[in-house]
Amino acid sequence: MSFKNVRVKIDELKTRAALIKNLQLSIGNVMEETWEEHVGPTPFPSVTSLREWDMKLLKRYKPYYLPFCELCCLCTFGKCDLSEGKRGACGIDMAAQQSRIVLLACCIGAATHIAHARHLVEHLIEKFGRSHPIDVGGVHVKLEAPITRLVCGVRPKTLGDLEGILDYLETQVTHLLSATHTGQEGNNLDFESKVFHAGMIDHVGLEIADIAQVAAYGFPKADPEAPLVDLGFGAIDINKPVIMCVGHNVVPTVGIVDYIKSNGLDGQVEVCGLCCTAHDTTRYYPKAKIVGPISWQIRFIRSGVPDVVILDEQCIRTDALNEAQRIKAPVIVTSDKNCMGLPNRTGDPPDTIVDDLITGKVPGVLILDPELVGEVAVRTAVKVAPLRKKFKTLPETSDVISGAKLCRKCNNCKRVCPQDLDIPEAMETAANGDLSLLADLYEFCIGCTRCEHVCPVELPIHSFIVKAGEKQLKAEIFKIRSGRGAIQDTEIRNVGSPIVLGEIPGILAAVGCANYAKGGREVAEICMEFANRRYIVVTSGCAAMSAAMYKNGEGKTPYEMFTGNFEAGCIVNVGSCVTNSHIAGAAIKIASIFAKRNLRANYEEIADYILNRVGAVGLAWGAMSQKAASIASGFWRLGIPVIVGPHGAKYRRMLMGRKDREEDWYVYDARTGERVYVGPTPEHLFYAAETKEEAMVMIAKLCMRPNDTTKGRAIKLTHYIDLHKRMYGKIPDDIHMFVRTKADIPITMKDEILKILEERGWKETRIPDPTLLPRLIRRRKEE
Amino acid sequence: MSLIAEPWQRAEVAGTKKALIINKPEIVAAMIKRAKRPILVVGHQVVETELSEGEKAIDRIIELAKTAEIPVVATAHIIKEFLNRGFNPSSHMSIMEIGSRLQAPDWTGLDGMGAYDLAIFVGIPYYMEWVILTGLKNFAQNLKTVSLDRFYQPHANWSFPNLPLQKWDEQLKLITNLLKEREEGTA
Ligand code: SF4
Ligand code: SF4
Ligand code: SF4
Numbered sequence: 001m002s003f004k005n006v007r008v009k010i011d012e013l014k015t016r017a018a019l020i021k022n023l024q025l026s027i028g029n030v031m032e033e034t035w036e037e038h039v040g041p042t043p044f045p046s047v048t049s050l051r052e053w054d055m056k057l058l059k060r061y062k063p064y065y066l067p068f069c070e071l072c073c074l075c076t077f078g079k080c081d082l083s084e085g086k087r088g089a090c091g092i093d094m095a096a097q098q099s100r101i102v103l104l105a106c107c108i109g110a111a112t113h114i115a116h117a118r119h120l121v122e123h124l125i126e127k128f129g130r131s132h133p134i135d136v137g138g139v140h141v142k143l144e145a146p147i148t149r150l151v152c153g154v155r156p157k158t159l160g161d162l163e164g165i166l167d168y169l170e171t172q173v174t175h176l177l178s179a180t181h182t183g184q185e186g187n188n189l190d191f192e193s194k195v196f197h198a199g200m201i202d203h204v205g206l207e208i209a210d211i212a213q214v215a216a217y218g219f220p221k222a223d224p225e226a227p228l229v230d231l232g233f234g235a236i237d238i239n240k241p242v243i244m245c246v247g248h249n250v251v252p253t254v255g256i257v258d259y260i261k262s263n264g265l266d267g268q269v270e271v272c273g274l275c276c277t278a279h280d281t282t283r284y285y286p287k288a289k290i291v292g293p294i295s296w297q298i299r300f301i302r303s304g305v306p307d308v309v310i311l312d313e314q315c316i317r318t319d320a321l322n323e324a325q326r327i328k329a330p331v332i333v334t335s336d337k338n339c340m341g342l343p344n345r346t347g348d349p350p351d352t353i354v355d356d357l358i359t360g361k362v363p364g365v366l367i368l369d370p371e372l373v374g375e376v377a378v379r380t381a382v383k384v385a386p387l388r389k390k391f392k393t394l395p396e397t398s399d400v401i402s403g404a405k406l407c408r409k410c411n412n413c414k415r416v417c418p419q420d421l422d423i424p425e426a427m428e429t430a431a432n433g434d435l436s437l438l439a440d441l442y443e444f445c446i447g448c449t450r451c452e453h454v455c456p457v458e459l460p461i462h463s464f465i466v467k468a469g470e471k472q473l474k475a476e477i478f479k480i481r482s483g484r485g486a487i488q489d490t491e492i493r494n495v496g497s498p499i500v501l502g503e504i505p506g507i508l509a510a511v512g513c514a515n516y517a518k519g520g521r522e523v524a525e526i527c528m529e530f531a532n533r534r535y536i537v538v539t540s541g542c543a544a545m546s547a548a549m550y551k552n553g554e555g556k557t558p559y560e561m562f563t564g565n566f567e568a569g570c571i572v573n574v575g576s577c578v579t580n581s582h583i584a585g586a587a588i589k590i591a592s593i594f595a596k597r598n599l600r601a602n603y604e605e606i607a608d609y610i611l612n613r614v615g616a617v618g619l620a621w622g623a624m625s626q627k628a629a630s631i632a633s634g635f636w637r638l639g640i641p642v643i644v645g646p647h648g649a650k651y652r653r654m655l656m657g658r659k660d661r662e663e664d665w666y667v668y669d670a671r672t673g674e675r676v677y678v679g680p681t682p683e684h685l686f687y688a689a690e691t692k693e694e695a696m697v698m699i700a701k702l703c704m705r706p707n708d709t710t711k712g713r714a715i716k717l718t719h720y721i722d723l724h725k726r727m728y729g730k731i732p733d734d735i736h737m738f739v740r741t742k743a744d745i746p747i748t749m750k751d752e753i754l755k756i757l758e759e760r761g762w763k764e765t766r767i768p769d770p771t772l773l774p775r776l777i778r779r780r781k782e783e
Numbered sequence: 784m785s786l787i788a789e790p791w792q793r794a795e796v797a798g799t800k801k802a803l804i805i806n807k808p809e810i811v812a813a814m815i816k817r818a819k820r821p822i823l824v825v826g827h828q829v830v831e832t833e834l835s836e837g838e839k840a841i842d843r844i845i846e847l848a849k850t851a852e853i854p855v856v857a858t859a860h861i862i863k864e865f866l867n868r869g870f871n872p873s874s875h876m877s878i879m880e881i882g883s884r885l886q887a888p889d890w891t892g893l894d895g896m897g898a899y900d901l902a903i904f905v906g907i908p909y910y911m912e913w914v915i916l917t918g919l920k921n922f923a924q925n926l927k928t929v930s931l932d933r934f935y936q937p938h939a940n941w942s943f944p945n946l947p948l949q950k951w952d953e954q955l956k957l958i959t960n961l962l963k964e965r966e967e968g969t970a
Pocket of ligand 2: 413416417419420421423444445446447448449450451452461462465
């Protein structure tokens, strides 16, 4: 069947009457006759279909604007100064402008994922055929595409089915992007609603991308025992030719691995990666290695270890070509998104391309055929490795010392360093032969090289830091469990009840980029803290790598210390950024598999379910990208709060609840229709924390949900209070807002808490069957 | 005193209106005195910043807060550090929470007695404070803001220029002394 035609028909129906009686039947017929589940109210939602739901969220979680720029320069009317109540020449005000920029970011993010998905699907159809089945977990995963089912109301069975869904996504992104044009949307809340839509669309794109690659490439299929693979600079075998792959789209790297395997070179060439391509490469080829998150790009190139550099798409250093040239490593760019000014050699015979790269006739080439990439990359690496002899640009210790002597203490470096690292001070001690202060910076340096561009004496500052931190760099040898993909239906069945009742205190998803304010170790520490507290901890993307970069006394990394099953006390790596869809998918599956809610095109009800019952929190501790913004907004619309790190403040808009406004925290009791106060659960939808300690307390707090049973709430409160006492040195002053009946009080803290409740004039309430949707109220008489 | 009134983080350039420079401690002392409803928001970096005599910035801020009798909000987790030093802040909140409250027209303060007219910030990571101040500048126009950090914050109403550590420490002490003098003077 083709979804393309379906959508047109649905749109026609919807324009005539939104909820006419026969609509469900009609859509059911055109969509899929064999699927019994009836179609919910919002199949293939348009930009405004879920606006009412969005406004409900935005009423409680008010946008808090933090302009990162007070000007607008988007059209030739500008620049316009929008500060202090002024409007731009087009009439826009500051609030709308900020939300417009957020929408722009989310459109960029969504477009990036959807284009990535489109490329994957097109390529995989060409290779495996349109009728290749979507199997992401065999008998363990019947619900293959929860987000797609929820949003679109269709269930894709084959690769070919994904095309029509992508058509829909691309249309939505175009509509959303158009709203940011001068003189379009003018209301900040409507912009925010569109932001949510962009996020939801983005999540479908993520899901399509991952289920396509899992199905076609045979990645681990929802496998809790996905192989443990190597991670870290020190894990790379420098005695072999090394191919370094950077980006997010695994297709060209698959070409490389296939070539290696089919030419008997297995074990002779080292394939390693950075960012999500690395994750996905290990899912295809567990012998591949992960160097680390995005911040390792420059240090790895400068180390001279890579013999060939392969760039695909997203989060690639745009100066990677220059850096690679300096270590004499040929570059192959492989994506139409990122051609780097290199000649397109896709039509040329491999021999000539390889020759040109080895002789240095060209510094790099563009090859758009992944199989050709495979052949050229491997053959070039094998031949170039003995020639370049790991030629590096990292300095020797003596170079660092003599260089540091030239430092003028001008502070330029410190003042452009996003981490405000005290480089001048470290240079001073380095000039005297002591590199320890420089080495101390290693952990916090995000490898941006901004410092180097402003140094009046042109010191390669980042290289100095890496050289000083060399011991640490070389000791980076860790294990990470390869991305397992989806969560099994059976796992959901097992944890559904304890999560919804609150007995598993929460799900923590540590996701996103590596723009950490104080190093990546904080991610590992947070993950372990919550796994030890028997939360379900899932990881993805660069955060999943950071979570691996820790060893306990026995030399075990977190993925070896904790189980890979989706259960209390786990640390589960789902995989690359596109596998964030499985995290959202797990929350959706709880509503469907455990609570038996109708999923199909039933977005609002499921989001309402998750907001009120599923204690999940996202932590994007180093969130940097526009993709991270759109991923976060997909979680917001589903009712899942997201915490970002300090740099996340620059996303310029938070969604903050007000626990001091009692009226904001009422829900309907679906049993009676009565409005019941449920306290600030969850208190915020999006916010940036200043420190790790603050984030940890907030994670525990944001896991509380109105539906928690008394037993569950007592468990959640125990963790919240315990962490609060440890980090803040005192008991929280808002406990009374989270205690509904005395049975909620953790027994061990009973006296202490009762006293506080009394002081605060606490009144007992009751636990409703919570919903924000009046239509879900079942009057008692009907029961 | 070096009076370079440019943002500490070079690329974080300001809009068309930039903070006035606190070039003498009297300015801050007078503003605190004059304010009917001042509030002091203190971030975690005061615990990380060592001052010359082995003291930390938090110690200096406690002296200032005690003298000024100004309500203190401790952000992040540093309430603990205050308590360890025997000082009990009026409240603790995340920087995003206190920032958004100060911006909310219906918020009546920690004590419910009405909106604040002066918010003083210190110890918040530079870029976080930068956007917090931009937010307040644009959405809480009746609130005056002061940055007491040692780096120029262009979107406050008043800010120190970029100052060396020692100079900054001196300035904080001077402000406290001025507040003391006045107190004694009025007593
Ligand atoms: S889009 Fe509006 S605010 Fe921006 S520059 Fe043009 S007229 Fe000015
Ligand atoms: S490369 Fe490292 S030290 Fe240099 S500016 Fe970036 S984060 Fe700071
Ligand atoms: S920019 Fe260069 S010269 Fe200036 S302080 Fe930094 S390292 Fe020294």
